[in-house]
Amino acid sequence: MSFTLATWNINSVRLREPIVLKLLEEEAPDVLCLQECKSPVEKIPLEGFKALGYNHMVARGQKGYNGVAILSKIPMEEAGSEDFADLGHARHIAGKLENGVTVHNFYVPAGGDKPDREINEKFGQKLDYLTDMRDWFKAEKPEKSILVGDLNIAPREDDVWSHKQLLKIVSHTPIEVEHLAETQEAGGWVDITRQDIPAGLLYSWWSYRAKDWDAADKGRRLDHIWATGDISNSGHGSRILRDARGWEKPSDHAPVFATFDL
Template sequence: MPFTLATWNINSVRLRAGLVERLLRDEGPDVLCLQECKSPVEKMPDFSALGYPYRIARGQKGYNGVAILSRLPIEDAGEMDFAALGHARHVAGRLENGVTIHNFYVPAGGDVPDRAVNEKFGQKLDYLTGMRDWFHGDRPGKSILVGDLNIAPREDDVWNHKQLLKIVSHTPIEVDHLAQAQEAGGWVDITRADIPDGPLYSWWSYRAKDWSAADKGRRLDHVWATGDIAAAGHSSRILRDARGWEQPSDHAPVFATFDL
């Protein structure tokens, strides 16, 4: 049976519960993975009335937080605390068909791409190294990885490659760390497998007066799958319109369907 999955950095699930409801009603993904929920689990909104009775989440007050909402039965498959940050940045769930879904919120990394003067940038690199080492040691299979990975890896994943080479999220060292994690797990970038050519963005800064006209975007949000099921992924898309909803997140949801 095919199922559709979406990933979205919601930037406060309590503040934007109405937007989540709109997405669930209008788009109806079978599974929705949220990042930057900014809430303890017990205070996260309940979306079961919309047909999503299953939720797996890790939260903390005011920061980070990840959640998996599902209308398909799903069991908690744990979490990892890479770089020992003590942050709610990863949670996993396992569907009845045996597919494990990993939901990640990789650290943003601050403003200066130099770990010597910016602790947050070092934490980001260490987090990615932790992901790489985990995948090396316990190579995943029949798995999907989604989330805000806070890196736009390709030249056409940013509005201006040359200008962003020294900007956190597109620096060569970050792209290399992400590539090592991807290679270690045998992950396939489903979005780019489906849409291989041309600019593709999922994030636009709040600082732009007219984000759509300026279109200075970056593809920070990703859907990956292990090689054994990657061929089952299709129908990838980014719901750009959601960035223009009232009081929006600065991220747009990313979708993919899997025939599994």
């Protein structure tokens, strides 16, 4: 069985329903994982998604904040959710596909503006969230699993437009990169995007603050697709749909894709 999966921080699934439908129509991934849905589950606009064949959904929602959802053409059942760092936020949902693959969809806290937990509570929450993820993966020892989402960290030097200038900027600081690496190692996760595209600048997010995001191209790779080692060799076809960043009323993130033959 071959299936294509996409992950996208949509920054309000109701406000941006038209571009979600555009993606589903034009790209037709078998599974679409959304973050920052900013909607209670019951208000996610399912009718249009179902009309395109996405008859299965698992989700966790919150009014106006956070929220994660997995839409699937493939039969899928909910496989739980965790409240890491006890934040009370809708930041994780898992779904198990009929082929036995578990998909974890994450929205890791952004961490605020200052990379110092002593003066910025949100940065501390981000580090604690990653620590809890790490410990959970150590205990769970995931198998036949895919992890996707807005992890809000660009780990490599070529995942940001300027490594030197972003070393003290939240999302690329050494302590965040270290926490993410520990989380990845704990679950035996393989970065599928970088397995497929091992070198070169690669971004999935461009700030709304830039007058011309495309020309400035000051991006970061904050959105990720990982797989456990037992299925990582089946992953291929990774790409980032940069054009979606320029669609009407866009998210500041672009969708990331990978295909798995399982």
